[in-house]
Amino acid sequence: MSLLRAKAPRSREKRLDTLGAWLGPVSAASTEFAGDEIAQRIRTFAQSSNDDLLYALRILAGIRDSVTIIHGPRGCAAAGLYHIAAGCNTRWFVTNLDERDTIMGADRKLRKSVVALYRRYHPAVVFIVGNPVIAINNDDIQSVVEELHEELELPIVPVYVTGFSSQNAVSGYDTALHSLLKYLSGNSATALKNERINLLSVAEHPQDRKDAQNLLKQLGIGLNVIPDDSTIDQFRLAVSARASIPLSPDAPEYLGAILDKKYGVPLINVLRPVGVEGTGRWLKSIATFLGNEEAAEELHEIKSAEIALQLGDFSLKGIKTYISLSSANAFSVLDLLEELGGEVAGLTITHLDRLHVGHLNELALRNPSLQIHVSDGQAFEEISILRKLAPDLYLGDATHLGQVARLGIPVVSLESLAIVGYSGVVRLARRIKTALANSSYGLSLAKVNSPYQDAWFRRSHNWHIKQEVK
Amino acid sequence: MSKKIGKHIAIYGKGGIGKSTTTSNISAALAESGYRVIQIGCDPKSDSTTILRGGNDLPTVLDTLREQSKVRIEDISAVGFGGVLCIEAGGPVPGVGCAGRGINAAVELLQELKIFEEFKPDFVLYDVLGDVVCGGFAVPIRDGLADRAFVVTSSDFMAIFAANNLFKAVNKYALSGGARLGGVIANSILAAYAPALIDDFAAKTGTQVIGYVPRSLVVAQSELYGKTVIESVPQSEQAQVYRKLAKYIDENEDSVIPKPLNSPELKKWAREWGDRIFEVETGVVHEMASI
Numbered sequence: 083m084s085l086l087r088a089k090a091p092r093s094r095e096k097r098l099d100t101l102g103a104w105l106g107p108v109s110a111a112s113t114e115f116a117g118d119e120i121a122q123r124i125r126t127f128a129q130s131s132n133d134d135l136l137y138a139l140r141i142l143a144g145i146r147d148s149v150t151i152i153h154g155p156r157g158c159a160a161a162g163l164y165h166i167a168a169g170c171n172t173r174w175f176v177t178n179l180d181e182r183d184t185i186m187g188a189d190r191k192l193r194k195s196v197v198a199l200y201r202r203y204h205p206a207v208v209f210i211v212g213n214p215v216i217a218i219n220n221d222d223i224q225s226v227v228e229e230l231h232e233e234l235e236l237p238i239v240p241v242y243v244t245g246f247s248s249q250n251a252v253s254g255y256d257t258a259l260h261s262l263l264k265y266l267s268g269n270s271a272t273a274l275k276n277e278r279i280n281l282l283s284v285a286e287h288p289q290d291r292k293d294a295q296n297l298l299k300q301l302g303i304g305l306n307v308i309p310d311d312s313t314i315d316q317f318r319l320a321v322s323a324r325a326s327i328p329l330s331p332d333a334p335e336y337l338g339a340i341l342d343k344k345y346g347v348p349l350i351n352v353l354r355p356v357g358v359e360g361t362g363r364w365l366k367s368i369a370t371f372l373g374n375e376e377a378a379e380e381l382h383e384i385k386s387a388e389i390a391l392q393l394g395d396f397s398l399k400g401i402k403t404y405i406s407l408s409s410a411n412a413f414s415v416l417d418l419l420e421e422l423g424g425e426v427a428g429l430t431i432t433h434l435d436r437l438h439v440g441h442l443n444e445l446a447l448r449n450p451s452l453q454i455h456v457s458d459g460q461a462f463e464e465i466s467i468l469r470k471l472a473p474d475l476y477l478g479d480a481t482h483l484g485q486v487a488r489l490g491i492p493v494v495s496l497e498s499l500a501i502v503g504y505s506g507v508v509r510l511a512r513r514i515k516t517a518l519a520n521s522s523y524g525l526s527l528a529k530v531n532s533p534y535q536d537a538w539f540r541r542s543h544n545w546h547i548k549q550e551v552k
Numbered sequence: 553m554s555k556k557i558g559k560h561i562a563i564y565g566k567g568g569i570g571k572s573t574t575t576s577n578i579s580a581a582l583a584e585s586g587y588r589v590i591q592i593g594c595d596p597k598s599d600s601t602t603i604l605r606g607g608n609d610l611p612t613v614l615d616t617l618r619e620q621s622k623v624r625i626e627d628i629s630a631v632g633f634g635g636v637l638c639i640e641a642g643g644p645v646p647g648v649g650c651a652g653r654g655i656n657a658a659v660e661l662l663q664e665l666k667i668f669e670e671f672k673p674d675f676v677l678y679d680v681l682g683d684v685v686c687g688g689f690a691v692p693i694r695d696g697l698a699d700r701a702f703v704v705t706s707s708d709f710m711a712i713f714a715a716n717n718l719f720k721a722v723n724k725y726a727l728s729g730g731a732r733l734g735g736v737i738a739n740s741i742l743a744a745y746a747p748a749l750i751d752d753f754a755a756k757t758g759t760q761v762i763g764y765v766p767r768s769l770v771v772a773q774s775e776l777y778g779k780t781v782i783e784s785v786p787q788s789e790q791a792q793v794y795r796k797l798a799k800y801i802d803e804n805e806d807s808v809i810p811k812p813l814n815s816p817e818l819k820k821w822a823r824e825w826g827d828r829i830f831e832v833e834t835g836v837v838h839e840m841a842s843i
């Protein structure tokens with residue numbers, strides 16, 4: 083009952099000991115997470131940082147029949163641009179608070195906005211998203227929610243993002259998911275279960291989602307995909323599903339955990355379906371749950387053979403790759419590269435927490451000295467690390483590929499490349515092949531002067547990462 | 553900012569301690585002796601100047617603060633007893649918004665309106681809500697708005713506590729152009745030990761008491777008529793007390809950076825006074841306790 087009572091969930095730091103700054107060998111990470119107490123790390127300097135508001139909006143943007151109101155000053159609309167950047171076309175607005183609103187309270191303005199947007203678009207749900215201004219001011223969102231919910235007979239869901247309650251932007255996913263569950267899922271732990279399986283997809287590439295869906299369909303599994311590209315009815319149905327399987331163990335973790343603990347929908351605990359083995363493991367985990375293991379086995383066999391054929395003699399043997407991705411993604415890409423015969427030179431991941439312990443322990447056995455760098459947006463640290471490690475290839479999202487390319491390292495962007503499932507393996511292999519073949523572009527870029535001073539490169543890579551002193 | 557027009561004085565103190573009553577009577581007394589005075593209530597209660605203007609309605613600065621509409625000085629001020637220009641900053645209704653930011657915005661608007669240049673006051677008195685709980689309520693003593701701050705206190709521990717908090721804020725801002733402390737105004741003096749207690753607190757914190765205002769029925773009665781004591785019973789002793797305060801503020805420019813007590817010190821000091829009062833009430837005689 084009490085799981086969803088609070089306005090917002092506890093931060094990831096508190097729930098999962100999430101670290102946003104860390105540097106060291108995987109063996110040390112594994113040892114540290116084996117203990118009960120994880121010392122928080124802080125950065126004494128950060129070049130850039132993500133905000134939980136962005137992450138929360140990313141979730142809400144997935145609900146197609148919604149309207150999102152960012153209740154804040156107009157600058158907060160910048161966060162809404164993320165909707166567009168992420169290729170989502172849900173409607174979003176900002177209440178454009180002015181000075182007077184921040185002093186006298188802005189509930190009237192909010193009420194007006196909700197009513198006006200309801201009349202104009204007749205959405206199935208209205209989201210009201212907070213931000214630092216509203217949080218500091220304690221603006222009264224709740225009474226607007228309660229009044230208008232009755233008056234308009236419309237679900238209105240407040241999402242209490244503060245921007246400062248957590249140091250890890252990924253907490254924003256949880257904040258949005260908490261509100262969705264709290265306001266849309268009801269109390270019925272006893273909801274009649276049906277045969278569907280929830281496919282939990284948060285901030286995934288549409289093609290990745292589609293490939294995963296197709297694979298499960300081939301096993302005859304009926305799916306309810308949430309929250310990416312879904313509707314509120316789909317979201318409501320989640321509590322009556324037979325089980326949930328995540329596309330990633332990380333981003334949708336909160337959703338899966340609450341559906342399990344509060345609504346009795348078992349969560350299948352499995353890593354990302356990336357790589358031939360990874361995809362097979364993923365398919366078999368759900369098939370086993372449904373007592374349909376042979377079908378999965380059979381499908382895996384056929385698909386792996388197909389992939390082997392398509393890959394031909396492609397191999398990453400002798401190629402050392404540096405990976406810089408969101409955490410669960412990075413770990414699964416690491417497995418995939420090793421599967422392709424390659425070696426991993428090091429990892430930069432967005433955060434590290436108890437959800438990654440399995441990976442850490444396994445890696446600590448296989449490759450204890452592999453360096454893990456935890457950073458969300460600290461290109462300056464990464465560039466220095468890359469100069470030292472001098473990998474043959476870099477896989478990352480789009481944020482600082484340009485800078486990496488200037489080091490003369492071939493780069494592959496995973497920002498818009500679907501890598502899930504069997505076909506994902508081939509797509510990634512092709513992309514890597516092209517990047518390695520066209521090294522001259524990187525080499526000529528490398529002639530451009532570095533934006534960093536040599537003094538910075540002489541510093542230790544954890545120069546700005548300190549243990550937090552309470 | 554151009555050269556400051558008039559002497560700017562901020563009066564702080566715990567809620568209900570008598571800031572508005574005291575400030576209004578000081579304003580009235582200053583006006584009576586021919587000075588041009590502005591009194592600005594910095595309290596969402598918006599009742600600072602009530603007894604200067606016979607209880608008439610006065611829209612607050614924040615009520616009129618809207619981006620589009622052009623605000624004029626006349627819209628947000630009223631002329632009260634003796635020509636005192638009365639202004640109420642206003643604020644949100646209880647339970648919403650941020651009163652501290654309201655004071656900030658109201659003060660900014662007053663500067664935009666060039667109210668001091670227009671009115672050319674000799675004195676501007678800011679009557680500021682209660683404890684200094686956050687940056688907003690410290691606005692009048694930050695950024696060089698007021699030159700001097702006074703604190704109104706009784707002998708109640710909570711009032712002393714609030715005074716000590718103000719000292720902390722003055723102490724923090726004084727070196728960077730904030731106001732300095734003019735002194736302590738002891739109000740509602742009834743108990744025999746009260747003046748000595750307040751004197752002692754002032755001495756401990758490096759300041760002084762500039763006047764003792766007795767608790768008096770005249771004050772309550774005048775309030776019911778919507779008037780200051782100066783206006784309603786100008787011949788009374790109480791009116792004389794307020795005139796003396798006004799005279800001090802006018803003639804004396806002394807100010808200090810106070811030395812607030814930290815919380816163990818304050819607790820210890822309070823406990824000692826607790827013991828002393830107990831001894832006085834129960835008749836234990838010490839040499840010192842000749843209060």
Ligand SMILES: Nc1ncnc2c1ncn2[C@@H]1O[C@H](COP(=O)(O)OP(=O)(O)O)[C@@H](O)[C@H]1O
Binds near residue numbers: 565569572741769
């Ligand atoms: N010296 C005094 N004697 C009698 N009553 C007083 C005295 N000072 C203040 N009061 C009364 O105390 C109440 C609160 O005073 P007020 O000036 O409004 O406090 P504040 O502005 O600090 O909140 C008022 O009813 C006022 O008449």
Ligand code: SF4
Binds near residue numbers: 652685687
């Ligand atoms: S404590 Fe200060 S800053 Fe906070 S809401 Fe109140 S007035 Fe505003």
Ligand SMILES: [Mg+2]
Binds near residue numbers: 572573599
């Ligand atoms: Mg008052």
